Amino acid sequence: MAKILIIDDEETIRSTLSEILEYEGYEVEVAVDGKDGLDRIIAESHDVILCDIKMPKMDGMEVLAKAIEAKPSSQIIMISGHGTIDTAMEATRVGAYDFIQKPPDLNRVLVSIRNAIDKVGLVKETQKLKQKVTRTTAIVGSSPLITRINEQIERVAPTEARVLITGGNGTGKELVARWLHEKSKRNQAPFVEVNCAAIPSELIESELFGHEKGSFTGAYKSRAGKFEQANGGTLFLDEIGDMSLSAQAKVLRALQENKITRIGSDKSVTVDVRIVAATNKDLLSEIENGNFREDLYHRLSVILIHVPSLKDRKSDIPELVKHFLKNITEEQGMPIPTVSAKALEELQKQNWSGNIRQLRNVVERLVIMCGSKINEQDIHDYVSPPDKRPTNSSPVAIYERFEKFQEFKDFMEKEFIKFHLEKNNWNISRTAEVLDIQRSHLYNKIKEYGITKE
DSSP states (O other): OOEEEEEOSOHHHHHHHHHHHHHTTOEEEEESSHHHHHHHHHHSOOSEEEEESSOSSSOHHHHHHHHHHHOTTSEEEEEETTOOHHHHHHHHHHTOSEEEESSOOHHHHHHHHHHHHHHHHHHHHHHHHHHHHHOOOOOOOOSHHHHHHHHHHHHHTTSOOOEEEEOOTTSOHHHHHHHHHHTSTTTTSOEEEEETTTSOHHHHHHHHHOBOTTSSTTOOSOBOOHHHHTTTSEEEEETGGGSOHHHHHHHHHHHHHSEEEOBTOOOEEEOOOEEEEEESSOHHHHHHTTSSOHHHHHHHTTEEEEOOOGGGOGGGHHHHHHHHHHHHHHHHTOOOOEEOHHHHHHHHHSOOTTHHHHHHHHHHHHHHHHTTEEOHHHHHHHTSOGGGSOOTTOHHHHHHHOSSHHHHHHHHHHHHHHHHHHHTTTOHHHHHHHHTSOHHHHHHHHHHHTOOOO
C-alpha cells in the first residue's frame, strides 16, 4: 500500500484529499503546516507528498528543497491557490514531480499520484539493479592473512602494475581482483572478466581479441574482444593457467605492444588495459612441464598476491557467517537467524575444502533448513560429513535438539521402536512381544511415525 503525506494549512483541503485518497486505498498522513510536514518527512518514508506552497512557519518551496535532500526517492506534488507559470517552473526546477492549482481537480490529483507512485517503483527497482550490478562485496575478515591482503590492495591498486593472484578454488581471488580495480585510477572504466577455464581453447582467441565478419564459420558479424571491451579499465584473466599456449603467445604480444589484432584482420588496434590474472595452479610447475610460458609468467607476476584457504584463516569464520547471513536473508526475504556459540565452534572444526564458496553455500542451507535459530546439532545434521556426525548415544546433542517435551518424547519413542524392529529383523510379532505391547498398537505406531525398513 502506497503511503501519502498531505501538507496543507487548510483543514478543508486536508480532510477532502485525505478522505478521497483513503477511499482509493492509500495510507494517508496529514500535516498542518510546513514545519510539521518536514518533521514527518524526516521521521518516516512516504511514496508521494502533496505540499501546499503558502503556509505558516515554513514555506512550501523550502519544504520541497529540504524534502528532496532528506528523502530523494519520495515524489512531491506541489499544490497552490496562488500558482503562476513562474512558480510552477521553479518548483519543477527544484525537483517537484508535478504542480497542481487550487482548487484541485480530483481526477487530475489521482492521475498525478498514480504516475508518481509508478515512478517511485521504477526508481526503487533501478536502485536494486544498480546495487546488484555495481556492488563489490567487502573482503571480510580480520585475521593477519586477510589484513595483509587488504594492505597489499591499498598499496598496489593505485599503480599500473600487473598483478597475479594465486589461491585455491573458492578462496576469493575474483574479489581481490575487483577491489584492485575498485581502488585504482581506472575504477570509472570497465572491469572485464574472462574465465579461461570455461572457454574452449579454439574459442579463447576470438573471445580475447575479437574477430571480423566471415573470419570463421559462425562469425556472422564483427565482434570486439575482451581486450577492446576493457579499454581504459581492467582485464581480469581468471584461471589463466588453463589458457592454451597459442593464446598465451598472443596475450604476451598484446602486453608487450599494447596492441591486438582481431581474427581475420590485418589491422592492429591499440588498447590500454591493466591486466590482473589469477590461477589455482602452480605456474612454476606448469612452466617446468611445458604447459605455461615462462616469459608470460614474468610479465604477469609483477605483484604476487596469495589468497589463503579457509582452513588457514578459520578465525574469520564467525565474521564470514554473519556477513553471509545478512546477504542471504536479504535475498530470500527472511529474518536473520541467531547462531549459537557452539554452532560457530563446530563450523570452525569443519574441513572447508571448497573454501569461502562452500561456506556461503552451507550458510544458505542452514538459513533455509533451520529457521530462527542455528545450533550445534544443526551443524551436525546439515554440515558435518555422515561419518563425522555424533551418534544417538550422545545425550547432550539430543537434548539440545529439542525445546518441547512432546517433540523429544515422540523422537525417542520412534527411535526406540525402530531400534527393536531392526534388532528383530522387522519381525512385528516378535518385536511387539519384546516391547510388551499389542501387535496392532505397534502397527499404529509404525504408521504414525512413518517408520520404514531401510
